[in-house]
Amino acid sequence: xxxxxxxxxxxxxxxxxxxxxxxxxxxxxxxxxxxxxxxxxxxxxxxxxxxxxxxxxxxxxxxxxxxxxxxxxxxxxxxxxxxxxxxxxxxxxxxxxxxxxxxxxxxxxxxxxxxxxxxxxxxxxxxxxxxxxxxxxxxxxxxxxxxxxxxxxxxxxxxxxxxxxxxxxxxxxxxxxxxxxxxxxxxxxxxxxxxxxxxxxxxxxxxxxxxxxxxxxxxxxxxxxxxxxxxxxxxxxxxxxxxxxxxxxxxxxxxxxxxxxxxxxxxxxxxxxxxxxxxxxxxxxxxxxxxxxxxxxxxxxxxxxxxxxxxxxxxxxxxxxxxxxxxxxxxxxxxxxxxxxxxxxxxxxxxxxxxxxxxxx
Amino acid sequence: xxxxxxxxxxxxxxxxxxxxxxxxxxxxxxxxxxxxxxxxxxxxxxxxxxxxxxxxxxxxxxxxxxxxxxxxxxxxxxxxxxxxxx
Numbered sequence: 001x002x003x004x005x006x007x008x009x010x011x012x013x014x015x016x017x018x019x020x021x022x023x024x025x026x027x028x029x030x031x032x033x034x035x036x037x038x039x040x041x042x043x044x045x046x047x048x049x050x051x052x053x054x055x056x057x058x059x060x061x062x063x064x065x066x067x068x069x070x071x072x073x074x075x076x077x078x079x080x081x082x083x084x085x086x087x088x089x090x091x092x093x094x095x096x097x098x099x100x101x102x103x104x105x106x107x108x109x110x111x112x113x114x115x116x117x118x119x120x121x122x123x124x125x126x127x128x129x130x131x132x133x134x135x136x137x138x139x140x141x142x143x144x145x146x147x148x149x150x151x152x153x154x155x156x157x158x159x160x161x162x163x164x165x166x167x168x169x170x171x172x173x174x175x176x177x178x179x180x181x182x183x184x185x186x187x188x189x190x191x192x193x194x195x196x197x198x199x200x201x202x203x204x205x206x207x208x209x210x211x212x213x214x215x216x217x218x219x220x221x222x223x224x225x226x227x228x229x230x231x232x233x234x235x236x237x238x239x240x241x242x243x244x245x246x247x248x249x250x251x252x253x254x255x256x257x258x259x260x261x262x263x264x265x266x267x268x269x270x271x272x273x274x275x276x277x278x279x280x281x282x283x284x285x286x287x288x289x290x291x292x293x294x295x296x297x298x299x300x301x302x303x304x305x306x307x308x309x310x311x312x313x314x315x316x317x318x319x320x321x322x323x324x325x326x327x328x329x330x331x332x333x334x335x336x337x338x339x340x341x342x343x344x345x346x347x348x349x350x351x352x353x354x355x356x357x358x359x360x361x
Numbered sequence: 362x363x364x365x366x367x368x369x370x371x372x373x374x375x376x377x378x379x380x381x382x383x384x385x386x387x388x389x390x391x392x393x394x395x396x397x398x399x400x401x402x403x404x405x406x407x408x409x410x411x412x413x414x415x416x417x418x419x420x421x422x423x424x425x426x427x428x429x430x431x432x433x434x435x436x437x438x439x440x441x442x443x444x445x446x447x
Contacts, residue, residue, distance in 0.1 A: 084426065144441070148371045150408040165445070175372070182407040193405045201407070229372070240373050255445045256375065275411035275422070276367075278374040283408075 071127040073117045075136040077106050082144045086157070089139055105140035105158065105170040112176025113138055113156075115216040119177070119208075120184065123305055124313050129183035136180070140170055149175055151182035161232065165255050171231035175240075177212030178205040178228070189321040194273050196326040198282030203289035207312055210243060211305045221297050221304050243294045246287030261287030265327065265360040288359050289327060296334075296355030300348055307348060311338045331356040362390070364416040366439040372408045379442035383416075383435065390416055397427045 024030045074096075078089035092106045093099050101107060113136055120126035128134040137155035146159025149169035156179040161167040169175055182205050185191060191201040206228055214224045227249065229240030235253075242249040246261035261284055262268060269284050271277040278284055297308040314337040315321055321333060334352050342348035362385060368377040385393070394414065399422035414423045428436045 146410075147375075148408065148410055150372070150406050150410075152406050152409070153404050169372070178372075179408070193407060205407075255447065256373075257447060275369040275413075276376065278370070279405070283372070283374050 071121060071133055073114060073121075073136070074128070074133065075110070075113050075117070075138070077101075077109055077113075078137065078139045079103060079106065080139050080142040080157075082141050082160070084143050086139055086142075086155070092140070103140065105160065105168050108168070108170035109138040109140055109156070109158065109176055112170070112173045112212075113180070115173055116177045116180040116212050119212045119215055119305070123309070126184070129180060130187045134183075138176075140168075149179055151179045151186075153186065156180060156183075161234075165234060165253075166232055167234055169232055172213070172229050173216050174206075174209035174213040174228050175232060176209075178209035181205040181208040184208070185316065188317050189325070190323055191321075191325060192323050193279055193282060195280035195282075196285070197324050198279050199285035200289055200325060200327065200330055202282045202286035203293070204312070204316055206241060206243060206286060206290050207293050208309075208316075211309050214303070215305050220302055221300070224304075226294055241287070241290070243290040246291050260284050261290075263287055263291040263359065288361065289330060292331070292355040292359035292361060294355070295358040296352045299351035299354055308351075310341060311348070311352060314341065327361045331361050362417055364390075364414060364435075364439070366436070366443065367413045367415065368410055368443055369413070370408070370410045376446045377443040378446055379439045379444065381435070381439060381442070385416075390419060393429075393432060394419060394421045394423070396429060397421075397423045397425070399424045 022030055022034055072095070075094065076091060077093040078086075079092045080086065080089045083089075092103060093101050093110060101110075117128065117136065120128070128136060139155060139157045142157045142159050144160075145162045147162045147166040147169070149156065149158045151157075156176070158169045161169060182201070185201055185204055191197045191204075193201055209228060210224070210226060214220075217224075226244035227239035227242055230238075233239055233250065238250040238253060240249060241261060242259070246263040247259050249259040249261070250256055251258050260269070265288055268288065269281045271281040271284065273280045293308060293312065296311075297304040300307040311334055315330060315333045318333055318337065322329070325333075334356070335349060338346070338349045338352045362383060363380055364383050364385075365378055365380040369375075394416075397414070399411070401422075403424075412423050412425055414421055425436055425440070
Protein backbone atom coordinates (compact mmCIF):
# COMPACT_ATOMS: atom_id res chain seq x y z
CA UNK A 1 0.00 0.00 0.00
CA UNK A 2 1.20 3.52 -0.76
CA UNK A 3 2.39 5.28 2.37
CA UNK A 4 2.82 8.63 0.67
CA UNK A 5 -0.35 10.50 1.55
CA UNK A 6 0.65 13.74 -0.17
CA UNK A 7 1.63 12.77 -3.65
CA UNK A 8 0.18 9.47 -4.85
CA UNK A 9 2.46 9.21 -7.88
CA UNK A 10 5.50 8.99 -5.61
CA UNK A 11 4.40 5.42 -4.96
CA UNK A 12 5.99 2.55 -6.88
CA UNK A 13 3.95 2.47 -10.05
CA UNK A 14 4.49 0.33 -13.12
CA UNK A 15 6.49 1.94 -15.98
CA UNK A 16 3.59 1.77 -18.47
CA UNK A 17 1.44 3.78 -16.05
CA UNK A 18 4.21 6.28 -15.42
CA UNK A 19 4.66 6.71 -19.19
CA UNK A 20 0.95 7.54 -19.54
CA UNK A 21 1.16 10.06 -16.68
CA UNK A 22 4.22 11.73 -18.23
CA UNK A 23 2.16 12.26 -21.38
CA UNK A 24 -0.76 13.70 -19.40
CA UNK A 25 -2.30 16.97 -20.57
CA UNK A 26 -2.37 18.08 -16.93
CA UNK A 27 1.00 19.82 -16.49
CA UNK A 28 1.11 19.20 -12.73
CA UNK A 29 0.64 15.43 -13.16
CA UNK A 30 3.09 15.27 -16.09
CA UNK A 31 5.73 17.21 -14.11
CA UNK A 32 5.35 14.95 -11.09
CA UNK A 33 5.56 11.84 -13.30
CA UNK A 34 8.76 13.11 -14.96
CA UNK A 35 10.22 13.80 -11.51
CA UNK A 36 9.22 10.33 -10.36
CA UNK A 37 10.77 8.78 -13.45
CA UNK A 38 13.98 10.69 -12.80
CA UNK A 39 14.06 9.52 -9.19
CA UNK A 40 13.33 5.92 -10.29
CA UNK A 41 16.22 6.12 -12.76
CA UNK A 42 18.59 7.34 -10.05
CA UNK A 43 17.27 4.73 -7.61
CA UNK A 44 17.83 1.92 -10.14
CA UNK A 45 21.36 3.08 -10.83
CA UNK A 46 22.09 3.45 -7.12
CA UNK A 47 20.88 -0.11 -6.63
CA UNK A 48 23.16 -1.38 -9.40
CA UNK A 49 26.12 0.57 -7.98
CA UNK A 50 25.54 -0.68 -4.44
CA UNK A 51 25.04 -4.22 -5.70
CA UNK A 52 28.37 -4.21 -7.54
CA UNK A 53 30.27 -2.30 -4.85
CA UNK A 54 33.18 -4.01 -3.13
CA UNK A 55 33.06 -4.80 0.59
CA UNK A 56 35.42 -1.86 1.23
CA UNK A 57 33.18 0.52 -0.73
CA UNK A 58 30.10 -0.78 1.08
CA UNK A 59 31.81 -0.26 4.44
CA UNK A 60 32.91 3.28 3.57
CA UNK A 61 29.38 4.13 2.45
CA UNK A 62 27.98 2.71 5.69
CA UNK A 63 25.94 0.07 3.85
CA UNK A 64 27.15 -2.79 6.00
CA UNK A 65 28.30 -3.21 9.54
CA UNK A 66 32.00 -2.50 10.11
CA UNK A 67 32.30 -5.84 11.86
CA UNK A 68 31.95 -7.93 8.72
CA UNK A 69 31.74 -11.60 9.58
CA UNK A 70 31.07 -10.81 13.22
CA UNK A 71 27.34 -10.16 12.95
CA UNK A 72 25.40 -11.91 15.65
CA UNK A 73 22.16 -13.77 15.28
CA UNK A 74 19.28 -11.93 16.92
CA UNK A 75 16.23 -14.12 17.37
CA UNK A 76 13.16 -14.32 19.55
CA UNK A 77 10.72 -17.21 19.86
CA UNK A 78 7.19 -16.69 21.12
CA UNK A 79 4.53 -19.13 22.33
CA UNK A 80 1.04 -18.28 21.07
CA UNK A 81 -0.51 -20.84 23.46
CA UNK A 82 -2.81 -22.03 20.64
CA UNK A 83 -4.39 -18.61 20.30
CA UNK A 84 -4.37 -16.33 17.26
CA UNK A 85 -3.26 -13.17 19.05
CA UNK A 86 0.38 -12.61 18.03
CA UNK A 87 0.61 -9.45 20.13
CA UNK A 88 -0.36 -11.46 23.22
CA UNK A 89 2.15 -14.27 22.61
CA UNK A 90 4.61 -15.02 25.41
CA UNK A 91 8.37 -14.74 24.91
CA UNK A 92 9.75 -18.25 25.20
CA UNK A 93 13.38 -17.75 24.19
CA UNK A 94 15.69 -15.03 22.94
CA UNK A 95 19.25 -15.14 21.65
CA UNK A 96 20.46 -12.69 24.30
CA UNK A 97 19.40 -14.81 27.26
CA UNK A 98 19.39 -18.27 25.66
CA UNK A 99 16.82 -19.59 28.14
CA UNK A 100 16.34 -23.32 28.64
CA UNK A 101 13.01 -24.36 27.20
CA UNK A 102 10.93 -27.52 27.15
CA UNK A 103 8.70 -26.82 24.15
CA UNK A 104 9.71 -29.10 21.27
CA UNK A 105 8.29 -26.67 18.71
CA UNK A 106 10.34 -23.92 20.34
CA UNK A 107 13.51 -26.04 20.19
CA UNK A 108 12.80 -26.88 16.55
CA UNK A 109 12.51 -23.27 15.42
CA UNK A 110 15.61 -22.22 17.38
CA UNK A 111 17.55 -25.00 15.62
CA UNK A 112 16.04 -24.20 12.21
CA UNK A 113 16.39 -20.45 12.66
CA UNK A 114 20.07 -20.81 13.61
CA UNK A 115 20.72 -23.18 10.68
CA UNK A 116 19.07 -20.70 8.28
CA UNK A 117 20.91 -17.68 9.70
CA UNK A 118 24.24 -19.56 9.56
CA UNK A 119 23.55 -20.63 5.99
CA UNK A 120 23.02 -17.08 4.74
CA UNK A 121 25.75 -15.56 6.91
CA UNK A 122 28.53 -18.11 6.43
CA UNK A 123 27.99 -18.80 2.74
CA UNK A 124 26.91 -15.42 1.42
CA UNK A 125 27.90 -12.92 4.12
CA UNK A 126 24.24 -12.01 4.48
CA UNK A 127 23.36 -10.35 7.77
CA UNK A 128 19.93 -11.82 8.54
CA UNK A 129 16.73 -11.57 6.50
CA UNK A 130 17.17 -7.96 5.39
CA UNK A 131 21.00 -8.04 5.30
CA UNK A 132 20.92 -5.36 8.01
CA UNK A 133 20.72 -7.60 11.05
CA UNK A 134 16.94 -7.88 11.36
CA UNK A 135 15.71 -9.50 14.57
CA UNK A 136 14.19 -12.84 13.56
CA UNK A 137 10.84 -13.44 15.23
CA UNK A 138 9.26 -16.88 15.28
CA UNK A 139 5.84 -17.75 16.72
CA UNK A 140 4.99 -21.34 17.63
CA UNK A 141 1.75 -23.07 18.76
CA UNK A 142 -0.31 -20.62 16.71
CA UNK A 143 -4.06 -21.36 16.79
CA UNK A 144 -5.65 -24.71 17.65
CA UNK A 145 -4.40 -27.44 15.34
CA UNK A 146 -3.42 -25.06 12.55
CA UNK A 147 -1.96 -27.13 9.72
CA UNK A 148 0.24 -24.45 8.23
CA UNK A 149 3.29 -22.20 8.53
CA UNK A 150 3.67 -18.77 6.97
CA UNK A 151 5.69 -15.58 6.66
CA UNK A 152 3.43 -12.60 7.33
CA UNK A 153 5.83 -9.91 6.13
CA UNK A 154 7.53 -9.50 9.52
CA UNK A 155 7.74 -12.86 11.21
CA UNK A 156 7.39 -16.60 10.88
CA UNK A 157 4.32 -18.33 12.32
CA UNK A 158 3.86 -22.07 12.85
CA UNK A 159 0.85 -24.21 13.71
CA UNK A 160 0.86 -27.53 15.58
CA UNK A 161 -0.86 -29.43 12.75
CA UNK A 162 -4.23 -31.21 12.93
CA UNK A 163 -2.66 -34.40 14.31
CA UNK A 164 -4.23 -36.49 11.54
CA UNK A 165 -2.70 -35.40 8.24
CA UNK A 166 -0.08 -33.00 9.56
CA UNK A 167 2.01 -32.75 12.70
CA UNK A 168 3.78 -29.58 13.90
CA UNK A 169 4.99 -27.38 11.06
CA UNK A 170 8.20 -26.85 13.02
CA UNK A 171 9.20 -30.50 12.50
CA UNK A 172 11.27 -29.92 9.35
CA UNK A 173 14.21 -27.52 9.00
CA UNK A 174 13.40 -27.04 5.31
CA UNK A 175 10.05 -25.48 6.23
CA UNK A 176 11.72 -23.04 8.64
CA UNK A 177 14.29 -22.21 5.93
CA UNK A 178 11.47 -21.86 3.41
CA UNK A 179 9.61 -19.29 5.51
CA UNK A 180 12.76 -17.34 6.36
CA UNK A 181 13.63 -17.22 2.65
CA UNK A 182 10.26 -15.59 1.93
CA UNK A 183 11.59 -12.77 4.12
CA UNK A 184 14.88 -12.66 2.21
CA UNK A 185 12.93 -12.55 -1.07
CA UNK A 186 10.79 -9.64 0.19
CA UNK A 187 14.01 -7.73 0.83
CA UNK A 188 15.44 -8.52 -2.61
CA UNK A 189 13.47 -8.87 -5.85
CA UNK A 190 10.19 -9.26 -3.93
CA UNK A 191 8.67 -11.40 -6.66
CA UNK A 192 4.91 -10.95 -7.06
CA UNK A 193 2.95 -13.65 -5.27
CA UNK A 194 0.94 -14.79 -8.28
CA UNK A 195 1.27 -16.85 -11.46
CA UNK A 196 4.85 -17.56 -12.69
CA UNK A 197 6.49 -14.92 -10.47
CA UNK A 198 4.68 -16.40 -7.47
CA UNK A 199 5.74 -19.94 -8.42
CA UNK A 200 9.34 -18.67 -8.63
CA UNK A 201 8.91 -17.02 -5.21
CA UNK A 202 7.79 -20.39 -3.82
CA UNK A 203 10.56 -22.20 -5.68
CA UNK A 204 13.30 -19.95 -4.26
CA UNK A 205 11.92 -20.72 -0.78
CA UNK A 206 11.91 -24.48 -1.44
CA UNK A 207 15.39 -24.37 -2.99
CA UNK A 208 16.97 -22.49 -0.08
CA UNK A 209 14.89 -24.49 2.41
CA UNK A 210 16.22 -27.81 1.07
CA UNK A 211 19.81 -26.51 0.96
CA UNK A 212 19.57 -25.31 4.56
CA UNK A 213 18.42 -28.82 5.54
CA UNK A 214 21.09 -30.53 3.41
CA UNK A 215 23.83 -28.36 4.93
CA UNK A 216 22.55 -28.96 8.47
CA UNK A 217 22.57 -32.72 7.82
CA UNK A 218 25.79 -32.61 5.74
CA UNK A 219 24.07 -34.24 2.77
CA UNK A 220 25.38 -34.02 -0.78
CA UNK A 221 23.11 -34.06 -3.82
CA UNK A 222 23.10 -37.86 -3.95
CA UNK A 223 22.50 -38.44 -0.25
CA UNK A 224 19.57 -36.00 -0.02
CA UNK A 225 16.08 -37.30 -0.81
CA UNK A 226 15.06 -33.80 -1.96
CA UNK A 227 11.78 -33.96 -0.01
CA UNK A 228 10.25 -30.88 1.59
CA UNK A 229 8.24 -31.42 4.76
CA UNK A 230 8.79 -35.16 5.11
CA UNK A 231 8.16 -35.12 8.87
CA UNK A 232 5.33 -32.59 8.84
CA UNK A 233 3.14 -34.87 6.79
CA UNK A 234 2.12 -37.89 8.85
CA UNK A 235 2.95 -41.27 7.29
CA UNK A 236 6.29 -42.62 6.06
CA UNK A 237 5.28 -42.50 2.39
CA UNK A 238 4.37 -38.84 2.36
CA UNK A 239 6.01 -35.41 2.12
CA UNK A 240 4.72 -31.98 1.15
CA UNK A 241 6.79 -31.69 -2.02
CA UNK A 242 9.44 -33.58 -3.95
CA UNK A 243 12.04 -31.53 -5.82
CA UNK A 244 13.55 -34.62 -7.39
CA UNK A 245 10.23 -35.86 -8.76
CA UNK A 246 7.54 -33.18 -8.46
CA UNK A 247 4.09 -34.77 -8.40
CA UNK A 248 5.15 -37.80 -6.34
CA UNK A 249 5.45 -36.37 -2.80
CA UNK A 250 2.16 -38.05 -1.92
CA UNK A 251 0.14 -40.49 -3.98
CA UNK A 252 -3.31 -41.90 -3.16
CA UNK A 253 -3.30 -40.08 0.17
CA UNK A 254 -6.64 -40.83 1.91
CA UNK A 255 -7.35 -37.12 2.48
CA UNK A 256 -5.25 -35.26 -0.11
CA UNK A 257 -5.25 -37.61 -3.09
CA UNK A 258 -2.26 -37.03 -5.35
CA UNK A 259 0.49 -34.41 -5.33
CA UNK A 260 -0.54 -31.95 -8.10
CA UNK A 261 2.91 -30.53 -8.90
CA UNK A 262 4.16 -30.68 -12.49
CA UNK A 263 7.88 -31.16 -13.20
CA UNK A 264 7.91 -29.78 -16.72
CA UNK A 265 6.62 -26.70 -18.50
CA UNK A 266 4.32 -28.64 -20.86
CA UNK A 267 2.32 -29.62 -17.75
CA UNK A 268 2.09 -26.03 -16.43
CA UNK A 269 -1.28 -25.46 -14.78
CA UNK A 270 -3.20 -22.29 -15.63
CA UNK A 271 -5.16 -21.67 -12.45
CA UNK A 272 -7.20 -18.62 -11.38
CA UNK A 273 -5.38 -15.83 -9.56
CA UNK A 274 -7.48 -16.33 -6.41
CA UNK A 275 -6.78 -17.90 -3.06
CA UNK A 276 -8.78 -20.97 -4.15
CA UNK A 277 -6.67 -21.08 -7.32
CA UNK A 278 -3.49 -20.84 -5.20
CA UNK A 279 -2.86 -17.38 -6.73
CA UNK A 280 -2.36 -18.96 -10.15
CA UNK A 281 -0.81 -22.15 -8.78
CA UNK A 282 2.18 -20.71 -6.92
CA UNK A 283 2.63 -23.87 -4.82
CA UNK A 284 1.85 -26.10 -7.80
CA UNK A 285 3.86 -24.75 -10.73
CA UNK A 286 6.85 -24.19 -8.44
CA UNK A 287 7.55 -27.86 -9.19
CA UNK A 288 8.97 -26.79 -12.58
CA UNK A 289 11.79 -24.45 -11.39
CA UNK A 290 12.34 -26.79 -8.42
CA UNK A 291 12.99 -29.65 -10.83
CA UNK A 292 15.34 -27.48 -12.94
CA UNK A 293 17.34 -26.72 -9.80
CA UNK A 294 17.45 -30.37 -8.76
CA UNK A 295 18.72 -31.53 -12.18
CA UNK A 296 21.34 -28.75 -12.29
CA UNK A 297 22.51 -29.55 -8.74
CA UNK A 298 22.60 -33.30 -9.34
CA UNK A 299 24.61 -32.90 -12.52
CA UNK A 300 27.10 -30.62 -10.76
CA UNK A 301 27.46 -33.09 -7.89
CA UNK A 302 28.86 -32.43 -4.43
CA UNK A 303 27.06 -30.12 -2.04
CA UNK A 304 24.28 -28.09 -3.67
CA UNK A 305 24.98 -25.01 -1.51
CA UNK A 306 28.59 -24.88 -2.76
CA UNK A 307 27.73 -24.79 -6.45
CA UNK A 308 24.14 -24.44 -7.68
CA UNK A 309 23.24 -22.56 -4.50
CA UNK A 310 25.78 -19.83 -5.29
CA UNK A 311 24.25 -19.35 -8.71
CA UNK A 312 20.67 -19.20 -7.42
CA UNK A 313 21.68 -16.81 -4.61
CA UNK A 314 23.34 -14.55 -7.19
CA UNK A 315 20.01 -14.53 -9.08
CA UNK A 316 17.97 -13.95 -5.92
CA UNK A 317 20.03 -10.82 -5.23
CA UNK A 318 20.47 -9.79 -8.89
CA UNK A 319 19.03 -6.32 -9.60
CA UNK A 320 17.94 -7.65 -12.99
CA UNK A 321 15.44 -10.01 -11.33
CA UNK A 322 12.19 -8.08 -11.70
CA UNK A 323 9.09 -8.44 -9.56
CA UNK A 324 7.03 -10.00 -12.36
CA UNK A 325 9.77 -12.34 -13.62
CA UNK A 326 8.79 -15.45 -15.54
CA UNK A 327 10.47 -18.88 -15.60
CA UNK A 328 12.36 -17.97 -18.78
CA UNK A 329 13.76 -14.82 -17.11
CA UNK A 330 15.14 -16.82 -14.19
CA UNK A 331 16.48 -19.43 -16.60
CA UNK A 332 18.42 -16.70 -18.44
CA UNK A 333 19.64 -15.11 -15.20
CA UNK A 334 20.88 -18.43 -13.80
CA UNK A 335 22.85 -19.02 -17.03
CA UNK A 336 24.30 -15.48 -17.02
CA UNK A 337 25.26 -15.73 -13.33
CA UNK A 338 26.72 -19.22 -13.75
CA UNK A 339 28.84 -17.87 -16.63
CA UNK A 340 30.02 -14.97 -14.42
CA UNK A 341 30.92 -17.27 -11.50
CA UNK A 342 32.28 -20.32 -13.33
CA UNK A 343 33.08 -19.23 -16.89
CA UNK A 344 31.17 -19.46 -20.15
CA UNK A 345 32.12 -23.00 -21.13
CA UNK A 346 32.19 -24.42 -17.62
CA UNK A 347 30.50 -27.71 -16.63
CA UNK A 348 28.40 -25.67 -14.17
CA UNK A 349 26.89 -23.60 -16.99
CA UNK A 350 26.20 -26.79 -18.91
CA UNK A 351 24.51 -28.30 -15.82
CA UNK A 352 22.28 -25.23 -15.40
CA UNK A 353 21.26 -25.38 -19.06
CA UNK A 354 20.54 -29.10 -18.70
CA UNK A 355 18.36 -28.40 -15.66
CA UNK A 356 16.12 -25.96 -17.51
CA UNK A 357 16.07 -28.19 -20.59
CA UNK A 358 14.87 -31.15 -18.50
CA UNK A 359 12.15 -28.94 -17.03
CA UNK A 360 11.26 -27.96 -20.63
CA UNK A 361 11.54 -24.24 -19.92
CA UNK B 362 -30.08 -20.35 7.30
CA UNK B 363 -26.92 -22.30 6.61
CA UNK B 364 -23.51 -20.65 6.65
CA UNK B 365 -20.44 -22.25 5.16
CA UNK B 366 -16.87 -21.33 6.00
CA UNK B 367 -14.30 -22.23 3.36
CA UNK B 368 -10.54 -22.15 3.99
CA UNK B 369 -8.07 -22.07 1.12
CA UNK B 370 -4.33 -21.51 0.68
CA UNK B 371 -1.47 -22.75 2.81
CA UNK B 372 1.97 -24.30 2.44
CA UNK B 373 0.29 -26.90 0.29
CA UNK B 374 -2.96 -25.62 -1.18
CA UNK B 375 -5.76 -27.51 0.56
CA UNK B 376 -9.42 -26.47 0.59
CA UNK B 377 -11.36 -27.12 3.77
CA UNK B 378 -15.00 -26.33 4.55
CA UNK B 379 -17.50 -26.45 7.42
CA UNK B 380 -21.20 -25.70 7.52
CA UNK B 381 -23.67 -24.93 10.28
CA UNK B 382 -27.20 -23.66 10.79
CA UNK B 383 -27.56 -20.13 12.21
CA UNK B 384 -30.44 -17.99 13.24
CA UNK B 385 -29.63 -14.71 11.52
CA UNK B 386 -31.76 -12.27 9.61
CA UNK B 387 -30.60 -11.05 6.21
CA UNK B 388 -29.86 -7.68 7.77
CA UNK B 389 -27.71 -9.19 10.54
CA UNK B 390 -25.82 -11.30 8.03
CA UNK B 391 -25.09 -8.35 5.74
CA UNK B 392 -23.91 -6.32 8.74
CA UNK B 393 -21.65 -9.19 9.88
CA UNK B 394 -20.14 -9.58 6.41
CA UNK B 395 -19.47 -5.86 6.26
CA UNK B 396 -17.60 -5.98 9.56
CA UNK B 397 -15.48 -9.05 8.84
CA UNK B 398 -14.84 -8.48 5.15
CA UNK B 399 -11.23 -9.09 4.12
CA UNK B 400 -9.50 -5.97 2.86
CA UNK B 401 -8.94 -6.76 -0.85
CA UNK B 402 -5.75 -4.66 -0.78
CA UNK B 403 -4.31 -6.47 2.25
CA UNK B 404 -0.69 -7.68 2.01
CA UNK B 405 -0.66 -11.18 0.53
CA UNK B 406 0.72 -13.46 3.22
CA UNK B 407 3.21 -16.00 1.88
CA UNK B 408 1.79 -19.49 2.44
CA UNK B 409 -1.14 -17.89 4.29
CA UNK B 410 -4.65 -19.26 4.68
CA UNK B 411 -7.69 -17.37 3.46
CA UNK B 412 -11.32 -17.70 4.50
CA UNK B 413 -14.61 -17.16 2.69
CA UNK B 414 -18.09 -17.14 4.18
CA UNK B 415 -21.03 -18.31 2.08
CA UNK B 416 -24.62 -17.83 3.22
CA UNK B 417 -27.48 -18.09 0.76
CA UNK B 418 -27.00 -15.44 -1.90
CA UNK B 419 -24.13 -13.84 0.03
CA UNK B 420 -20.46 -14.73 -0.28
CA UNK B 421 -17.44 -12.79 0.87
CA UNK B 422 -13.73 -13.25 1.70
CA UNK B 423 -13.47 -12.73 5.46
CA UNK B 424 -10.82 -11.85 8.02
CA UNK B 425 -11.43 -13.94 11.13
CA UNK B 426 -9.43 -11.51 13.26
CA UNK B 427 -12.29 -9.03 12.77
CA UNK B 428 -15.04 -11.32 14.09
CA UNK B 429 -17.05 -9.47 16.79
CA UNK B 430 -17.23 -10.98 20.25
CA UNK B 431 -20.86 -12.15 19.87
CA UNK B 432 -19.92 -14.29 16.86
CA UNK B 433 -16.65 -15.74 18.22
CA UNK B 434 -18.28 -19.03 19.33
CA UNK B 435 -19.89 -19.52 15.91
CA UNK B 436 -16.64 -19.05 14.04
CA UNK B 437 -14.71 -21.11 16.56
CA UNK B 438 -17.11 -24.00 15.92
CA UNK B 439 -16.85 -23.57 12.16
CA UNK B 440 -13.05 -23.53 12.32
CA UNK B 441 -12.98 -26.66 14.50
CA UNK B 442 -15.31 -28.45 12.07
CA UNK B 443 -13.28 -27.68 8.94
CA UNK B 444 -12.80 -30.79 6.81
CA UNK B 445 -10.66 -31.28 3.71
CA UNK B 446 -12.63 -31.11 0.46
CA UNK B 447 -11.39 -34.02 -1.61
